[in-house]
Amino acid sequence: MDHLRTVPPRGLLLTRVRIVLNGIELIPETSLAVRPGEVVTIMGPSGSGKSSLLAYLCGTLDRAFQATGEIWVNGIDVTRLPIEERQIGILFQDDLLFPHMTVGENLLFAIPRAVRSRRERRELMRQALAEADLAGYEERDPATLSGGQRARVALMRTLLARPRAVLLDEPFSKLDEDLQTTIRQFVFGHVHAQELPTLLVTHAAEDAQAAGGPVLRVGRPAAGPPVEPFAAARSALSRIRPAAKPRHP
Amino acid sequence: MKRLLATIVFLGWATAQSQEIPDSWPGVLEKARGQTVYFNAWAGDENTNAFIAWVGQRVREAHGIELKHVKITLTSEAVARVIAEMAAGRHTGGSVDLIWINGENFLAMKEQKLLFGPFTQRLPNTSLVDTAGKPTTVIDFTVPVDGLESPWRMAQIVYAYDSARLQNPPRSIPAMLDWARRNPGRITHPRIRNFLGSTFLKQALHELADDPKVLLEPATEASFIAVTAPLWRWYEQLKPTMWRKGEQFPETGPAMRQLLADGEIDIMISFNPNEASTAIGKGILPDSVRTFVLEKGTIGNTSFVAIPTNAAHKEGAMAVANFLLSPESQAHAMHPNSMGNFTVLDLNRLTPADRKRFEDLPRGVATLSAAELGRPLLEPHPSWMNRIVDEWERRYAK
């Protein structure tokens, strides 16, 4: 596997990822590189296997699926690692703020234990709040926040954990339309600024547009003839690495 | 309206009428037919339960009576229920029809006038009872029976031991202490609130008291302290040498019997001279178990049945009490495969055919003969038992 060391160490790399369920190929063999600060969008209708791909990246794919291929983050193979060791930040459809903690505690929760000093932790938390335009909100109950505020807290929480890559799982789909634009800007602005390789999974074309990066279409629509998965993603293909040499076990 | 009132009056009269017990025995049996008799009887012994089930079957066939065995863990439970019902004003239609009773429970009910009767003289089979040879059938723990309870089985204290582990069992109360000291953890008695638990102490008291005759009088504060002093001296020394260091006791006799079967203890007390034989026959005890009595004799008593004053089905209860006294029932009870207890009847008063039922009975392998058992010692007045229980709890329930 030494040849893989030759790829740029930073970024998110999928090599020959393939997911099969009950003999049906959900994700055909796919390789993909996401550079730091870049947002690659995976688009597909529901049931197209994009959520399975996401689950594989998170490490939460059900055993019923057969998945092969590797996931590399900043030069480290995380394929066999549990979620907590992958250092991949995830932003979900729902903000999933913990309802039993205050806004501030939700953020403190994410700051790695490596930051030992209490004062430093609180400082980081307050900075994050300020960045999200929520200074002074630390004692608030997340349930009292507006949708947009919650979405911003959720992103700050994801970022405070110092991820090496970020997965966005339709994070805007449940927001009001007028809010979607601002939150999109907020999220993309942050992942760009922090130079995080980011994978966005969505079925909304606006999301893909706003992300500005390459778009990869997967799966077949619920009805109609099968679509070649890469047909509409030639631009993305341009960066897909040529098939690697056969691996030696 | 008038007719309604008349109906109510008539119904009231009818119920009042039905309270009357018919004068003739056939009349009693006639009314008993179709009644359901709730027989409250201690249910801790399987052989007894099986016997009661057999009685139920026989009285259904013979008298059309439905006998329900209300299985209780302590006789006092049934006594308490009668008292509670009477206290709540239920003077008729009570839930207890027949109760297996003797000793302190009998005294309590008799003193509080909770028993129906006298009724025993009305039972035809009462004339067969051996009142002369077995005085405990008319004097229950020194208390005159006065026809308020009808005898049904004889009991005498014996001790069972496993001859495979113990060749010469101690045959006196002091010898028992010496033996226990040499063999710690090998003897116990059921917990004190169980009648066998207090019986264990009562038997010891009978032998240790300077003059056992005082036990026939009700205990007083002063006499109790003086008379039981040697008992407590003995028991203080015995207790730490007992099973579980005398800190824990089996709940009941059968639980203790299981300890003997499992080899946890070597000696146990029993109120049924045939218990060991029956248990051997059923594979519950090893066939090496034998029975012994103390050199100075052991206490014997009689089990009775009584009818509470508020019993709903007195005729049925009387019919059952009478059946319990029949030669058929008594012989069945005496069979080693049943309860194996001695009969309350005088065999000389039976017809030759009935007498033969008894003469043909086999004797259990571990059962002593009447001669070996000896004449039973008289039960102390119930107050002794009650005080022993209280004193034991005062001393040892911490």
Add this chain to the structure above:
Amino acid sequence: MLRLFPVVTLAVFLAPVAAGMVATALPAFGYLPALGGHQVGGAPWQRLLATPGFWTSVHLTVQSGLLATLLALAIVIGFCSAMHNTRLFRRAQVILSPLLATPHVAVAIGLAFLIAPAGWASRLVSPGLTGWQRPPDLAIVHDAGGLSFVLGLLLKEVPYLMFMTLSALNQIRSGETLVAARSLGYPPAAAWLKTVLPQIYPQIRLPVYAVLAFSMSVVDVAVVLAPTNPPPLSTLVFRMFTDRDLAVVFPACAGACLQLLLVVAMLGVWRAGELGFPMLTRRWLTAGGTHKTGAGLRAMWTAVMATMVALSILGTLSLAVWSFTQTWFYPRALPAAWTLSHWERHAADLAGPGGTTLATGLAAALLAMVLSLGCLQNERVNGLGSAARALWLLYTPLLVPQIAFLFGAQMLLVRMGLDGTWIALIWSHLLFVFPYVFLSLADPWRSFDLRYRNSALALTGSPLRTFLRIELPLMGRPALFALAIGFAVSVGQYLPTIFAGGGRFTTLTVEAVTLSSGSDARVTGIYALVQAGLPLLAYMLAIAYPAWRYRHRKGMG
């Protein structure tokens, strides 16, 4: 009509409990004219305090109650936190249902048969491993510390709390919450403890309280396993109620009141702990993730849970073995001779108590079902929310110690001439059956897709027909399961049968408890086994019937 259901339910339900408590409390202060108690005063309490071993009883009650609850909760939390995303965890419900169905007493008797010095476990390893030719002189069952009692309680409380936890987990988005926490760098167990537990605890709080109250006031399990000299307070009070000396009723009532006070006090202590715990753990809660997987405790928790399951199963198995035993002397691992004779001889005897058990259980479960459906349907039709207060009311019979109101209720029943009747017996069971039936039915009922109802209403125009033809059949599976739970709860009732049944009714539970206090292990085995078997059968039917009935309807899966 429908609006009457909650009212009727409360009347059937809470009014007699309250009246029973009052009727128990009055004699505790000397007032019971029927027994010559006219002088109101503290004499009954003085007499209660003077009972030999009284303080030991109180201590034992508090200690074993708290210990059983803490351990049960710890085991459930530990197991869930370590195992939540494993296959074993997903099967926990299936594995634990038989344990949940088995009545407390059968479990306790089985445990006693298994772990006593002469029990099956000891026989299996002796003399080979231990060298014991005779059982060791060790107080394992009825031990002075009450540990075997606590263990016996755990065998039932752990499956119960586990079930309540599993159902609470379905109410929150535990899977996603966990992924969120883990993606922030927390190992699975820590993630579960820090993010899932605080969210589900409010929903298992009342069940935990019920466990605490039950552990402190249970009588039947205590009779089988707890210390006897003196026993826990509940048993002490129960014995006083059955004392032939009627004057003892007064201190017994005082003891029953004390039992209630103790439970209330301990619930208060527990609540204080609940409030204090988050404050103490606040810093730990947000201490930050390490991006390292924690040490695997899975083996340990699997072992703990496996031990619980094994003890239950082996205990029940030892009941079965004993029931077929002819001769079995220590230290043989298995009986020397087997026989069917005990079953043959007791088959007829079993019919009576078995029939009473069956009839009472079915009647109570069906009644509870009707009341629950009525209340839930009222909630649906008349749009009443399920207030938290109503939930508390529902739990009242599970939180108030049975002994604290059953004597009073019995007195009232006697007064009304109802004691020892089927009405009294079934009512007393219904008290404890209804909460379980309602609770197990409420969640599926409330999550029912109302569009089915609305379209059916449009088609038939009859609310009743809609209910009978559409709503009930669609809810068939949870409804049958709730019935089975109600039946199992009824089968397990001991004190209500004794008090309200007035000695006229003997159920398998009453027989099993009576026999366990010292009859032949063979016969005890039979009764306990049949007692355990009936609810199990009900559970199996509840699962099997819908599966068979709708075998051609994939949508009913």
